[in-house]
Amino acid sequence: MTLDATRSTLSNAQTVLRNETVKGGKNEGKMGKDEFMNLFLTQMSNQDPTSPMDSAGMTAQLAQLGSMEQLEKLNKGMETLNKTQTTVASYQALNFMGKDVLLEANELVLNQGSGQPVYYDLDSDAKDLKVSIEAKDGSPVLTESLGLTPAGKHRYSWDGLNDRGTVMGDGLYKIRLTATKADGTSQELTAFNSGRVGQVEFKNGEAYVTAQGRKLPLSQIRQVDNISQRVFGNARPLPLQKELKPMGPLQNTKE
Template sequence: MNIPGVTALPPNNALSATPPTPRNTMGKDDFMRLLVTQLSTQDPLKPMDSQDFGAQLAQFSSLEQMTNVNANLTRLQQIQGALSASSSVNLIGRRVEAEGNGIQLASGVPQSLGYSLGQDARSVSIEIFDATGNRVTTLAAENQTAGVNSLTWNGRDASGNALPAGTYTFNATAVGASGNAVTTTTYTSGVVSDVIFENGVNKIVLNGVRIPMSQVSRIS
């Protein structure tokens, strides 16, 4: 029998709710509730000083402004990221140079390996590795000046055998006139095959390696 005015209770699973996610920061609503509670529980014989009350209102105003500014900055960053990702797509198929150590070897085609030296170097050594991490050969140069330099790799291993086409990597080490280690930065060049947006960063795929757009130094 239905009793007028009595609404059936929802099933048990409808009563369960996901608990709110705890916050570690105070929002403007929290601040206002705290202020109202403080006013309602204050001692009538010792009301809050007008200057203190004004100071708390000023804090509330500042908090609200900061909240709005943070929201606008977040939105601006999202828009900037979207615009950057859109413009980066135009690099697909373009030849670029960037900080990196990837080599996309084509059979029989020599590869120019770029590197930058922090100071003049007495000797430079470049090690080249295949996709499994095995060293295939080492190149050497002497009396290199500070700045951007390059060595040409003929695509062969240490025994002179032609290596198959594919992805390789290289690193560069240098020694100064007094035997000190010289800071080196390697550069890679090639045609951009793809553009991705990863962890908030625009990256190009160059010679099989993902490289942040900020590391691109030349577009041709």
């Protein structure tokens, strides 16, 4: 093996090892420190005697080996940290059980002819707000114009009727909100709806909550509330009894 070929092979191997180490990939089928050292020794044993590697180049390559070892340790540490954080986040999701949450979901549930309220937020006034409701298969159900809508948080409730005034069947429907601004530009709004979390499930390292019969990732929760705590906090104390009779004197039971 010639010196140039050996150096070329070593250089390519170093590049591959450096890239894979930074990515934090598995070691299967990839070069590690042992392979690096073997290539380094091969280069040393096949170097040109008339033009040996200088001490600076040798030191640089050995320093690179040490750096790669540190990167491997760092990657392993980061993997452990990520797993720990995922576990902690998953267990924290259990705190959502029984809580009322606001979910990011462009859907609504129709139950007994009454549509689940949908919430949306406008960052500026809209000269018109268009509501489009579709069935699960994408077929149109209702198109409604709400007209001028000021900036702020709003709530929309569907009466369960389609464009022809026919009562639709219960189930899950898609909803799309489009705001037309004063300058004529259109903006698709995100619809939110509320529900109480009845179940928490963990799958592929991610937590999912079940609310209103739908399973959604934890990342789609935008607000957490607790109705029972609100009711308790707003409860009024019972009125004092005004017609209390005074208790008689205590009797001495000593004989």
